[in-house]
Structures are given as structure tokens and as C-alpha cells.
Amino acid sequence: MGDETPLSLLIAELAADRRWREPEAFFSRADAMDRLDLYLVGVEPGDSRDSAERLIEAMEAIDSVFYDDLRERVRRGEGGAALSPWIRTEVLPGQHYDALDALLADLLAIDEPEIDSASLPPEMVRYQPSPARHIVDGIRRARISAGDVVLDLGSGLGHVPMLVHLLTGARTRGVEREVVYVDCATRAASALALAEVTFIAADAREVDLAGVDVFYLFTPFLGTVLRDVLARIEAEAARRPVRVVALGPCARTFARMPWLYCDDPDPSATDRIVVFRSRP
Ligand SMILES: C[S@@+](CC[C@H](N)C(=O)[O-])C[C@H]1O[C@@H](n2cnc3c(N)ncnc32)[C@H](O)[C@@H]1O
Structure with missing residues (x-):
């Protein structure tokens, strides 16, 4: 002893x-x-x-x-079935990570590159991945399905487009201003043969929004950048119904938009997903 x-x-x-x-x-x-x-x-x-x-x-x-x-x-295209044992219907609020994030990190095998956050322009938010349970919650609340086109604005290393595609079969895209993030995400999607998942290196204010049904934002930017992107989403919403899936403080901004409605009891909640739909 x-x-x-x-x-x-x-x-x-x-x-x-x-x-x-x-x-x-x-x-x-x-x-x-x-x-x-x-x-x-x-x-x-x-x-x-x-x-x-x-x-x-x-x-x-x-x-x-x-x-x-x-x-x-x-x-082989069996991602949804392969991940289903770890998908929970009850979703805890907050920014912490859990077993699903650990699983996703090893599955996607993305090496996070070093980025100099000091060079981040004003109003743009540095990279932090959405906890995977919130992405799952967003899929459920926004009823994302295989026929949808989903765009993650400020997609970082690409977890959202990849997980949404794996679980729903939807065509997904990410736009991200950091080219090295886009390169890493593209390599990870290609290693998993996810042909319907694409990434674009661009400023979210300039990317083509045509045909997108669902916009996902984990508060990637604030202030005038968010305002400019919002105006572009509003222009798309005049052409077809769109859904906005928000996580974090940007939900408060969406909650003030008269062209969006939300049946969530607390549309300004910042610690979980809130879904907004364009008014007909
Ligand atoms: C909080 S992270 C969200 C990452 C990812 N959407 C997720 O939920 O896992 C915000 C990301 O937005 C990117 N970003 C910030 N401003 C941007 C802009 N104007 N255009 C494109 N990407 C931007 C940042 O580089 C960062 O990777």
C-alpha cells in the first residue's frame, strides 16, 4: 500500500x-x-x-x-446514421462543449491554424466554433432538410456546413474571410467526400446569396458589418422565404427586424439557437 x-x-x-x-x-x-x-x-x-x-x-x-x-x-453517405447515437434532443444552453464536439473534432480532423487575431478588422469576431449541440438544435428548430441550401456566414473551420450536411443531406456552404480557415475546411470536406459542402474565401458582405434558404450566424460580426449583411439578407427575403438561424448576441439585432418574425418565447436569447423566418 x-x-x-x-x-x-x-x-x-x-x-x-x-x-x-x-x-x-x-x-x-x-x-x-x-x-x-x-x-x-x-x-x-x-x-x-x-x-x-x-x-x-x-x-x-x-x-x-x-x-x-x-x-x-x-x-459512404451514412453520416446521419453514424452520428445518430450521439444526437440528443434536449439541448443545454451556454457556450460549453461536450462529447459531440469531441467526436466531431476527431471525425473532421481539422488542424486549427494560427491566426493573428490582432489583425482582425473592427466589428469582426474572431473564430470560435458553435457547440455542436446548438447546430443540431438549429437543424431541428429551423426544420432544415435535404432540399435546403444553407449558408454559414463566417464559417471558420467549417463545422456548421459539414455537420448540417451530414445530418440532413442539405447542400451547404460557408463563407469565411480567413483564407487559411477556408483551405482547412475544404480539405476536411474533401477527405470525407462531402461534395455538397463548399467553402468560399470572401467577405460576407460580398458573397452571392442567391438561392440560399437558410442563413446561419454565430455572431460573426457586429455593428455596421452586421447591418450591411442584414440588408442583403432582407433583399433575398423579398424574393423567397428565408430562415435565419442565430446564435449569440446577433439574435438581438434580428429580433428588432420588422421583416422577420420569430415564435420563440425569447427571440433575444443569446445562449442558445433562435430561429427567425421572413414575413410573407
Ligand atoms: C464566432 S466564429 C463562428 C464560426 C462558425 N460559424 C461556427 O459557428 O462554428 C466567426 C467567424 O466569422 C469570421 N468572420 C468575421 N467577419 C467576417 C466577414 N466580414 N466575412 C466573412 N467572415 C467573417 C471570423 O473569421 C470567424 O471565423
Whole structure:
């Protein structure tokens, strides 16, 4: 009992617990690997270190098979079915991330490039991905389906267009001003054979909005930039019905637009998805 350490106790716990060996238990494995890495700091070579490293290798090997299988199913067009075990109908508000984000991060395998946020023009918001459960909630609330064309304004690394397409079959696009983000998103979509998902490197004020049914915005910009983009969406809404799916403070701006209506009890909510529809 004398040489029990946090690392040796964790190794014993994981050796006795078979659950992390289930292929679908990627979240338990991620958590266990984080804890092992933490407890390994400063541990000298020896039995405990060897056991911990063997456990990490075993977990990585299971993850690798699990994600290869998931990617293969996505490439075969079975993305919706492959992801369905992790899709929840109850959606917690707030900005935190959960198991679905971890799954998506490994599935899409996007390396986030370094961007100098200091060079961000005024009124434009730096990259932060929408928590995946909100994207799922947006699909449900806006009733996005295979016949829709969806545009994410300020699409960052492309999670929204990719997940929306995977879950609905809709044609999806992203417009993003950072070219390196667009390159990463395009590579990820192409590696998963998502031919109906495209990304454009442009300012959202200049991109072609023709044919778009659903506009998604996770508060990508504020002030006059948001006002200019809003005016362009309003011009599209004069031609056909459109839906606006908003997350974050931009919902307050949409809530003030007389050409939009919203049946949400709180159209200015900023910690969850709010859906607006153009008036006929
Ligand atoms: C808060 S992030 C949202 C990312 C993504 N839509 C999501 O929900 O996961 C905002 C993104 O908008 C981009 N952005 C800001 N201003 C923009 C503009 N004028 N035109 C295009 N993209 C812009 C930023 O570079 C950033 O990647």
C-alpha cells in the first residue's frame, strides 16, 4: 500500500474498468488519456510509467479503429446514421462543449491554424466554433432538410456546413474571410467526400446569396458589418422565404427586424439557437 500514487491508483482503476474498451466509449478514453498524461508529468521511467504508456497506446489504437470506421461510413453517405447515437434532443444552453464536439473534432480532423487575431478588422469576431449541440438544435428548430441550401456566414473551420450536411443531406456552404480557415475546411470536406459542402474565401458582405434558404450566424460580426449583411439578407427575403438561424448576441439585432418574425418565447436569447423566418 505504501507506494500508492495517483498514477498507480488510476492505472488500477482503468485496468479493472472494461467500459473504455468499448469502441463507442471515445469520451471516456479521452478523459482517461488526459488524466494519465497529467499524472505522468515528472514520473521517472519504471513500471508505472510503462503501464500508463501501454494503456494510452491501447486507447489510441481503439480510437483509431473507431474513427476510421466512422469516416468510412461518412464517405459512404451514412453520416446521419453514424452520428445518430450521439444526437440528443434536449439541448443545454451556454457556450460549453461536450462529447459531440469531441467526436466531431476527431471525425473532421481539422488542424486549427494560427491566426493573428490582432489583425482582425473592427466589428469582426474572431473564430470560435458553435457547440455542436446548438447546430443540431438549429437543424431541428429551423426544420432544415435535404432540399435546403444553407449558408454559414463566417464559417471558420467549417463545422456548421459539414455537420448540417451530414445530418440532413442539405447542400451547404460557408463563407469565411480567413483564407487559411477556408483551405482547412475544404480539405476536411474533401477527405470525407462531402461534395455538397463548399467553402468560399470572401467577405460576407460580398458573397452571392442567391438561392440560399437558410442563413446561419454565430455572431460573426457586429455593428455596421452586421447591418450591411442584414440588408442583403432582407433583399433575398423579398424574393423567397428565408430562415435565419442565430446564435449569440446577433439574435438581438434580428429580433428588432420588422421583416422577420420569430415564435420563440425569447427571440433575444443569446445562449442558445433562435430561429427567425421572413414575413410573407
Ligand atoms: C464566432 S466564429 C463562428 C464560426 C462558425 N460559424 C461556427 O459557428 O462554428 C466567426 C467567424 O466569422 C469570421 N468572420 C468575421 N467577419 C467576417 C466577414 N466580414 N466575412 C466573412 N467572415 C467573417 C471570423 O473569421 C470567424 O471565423
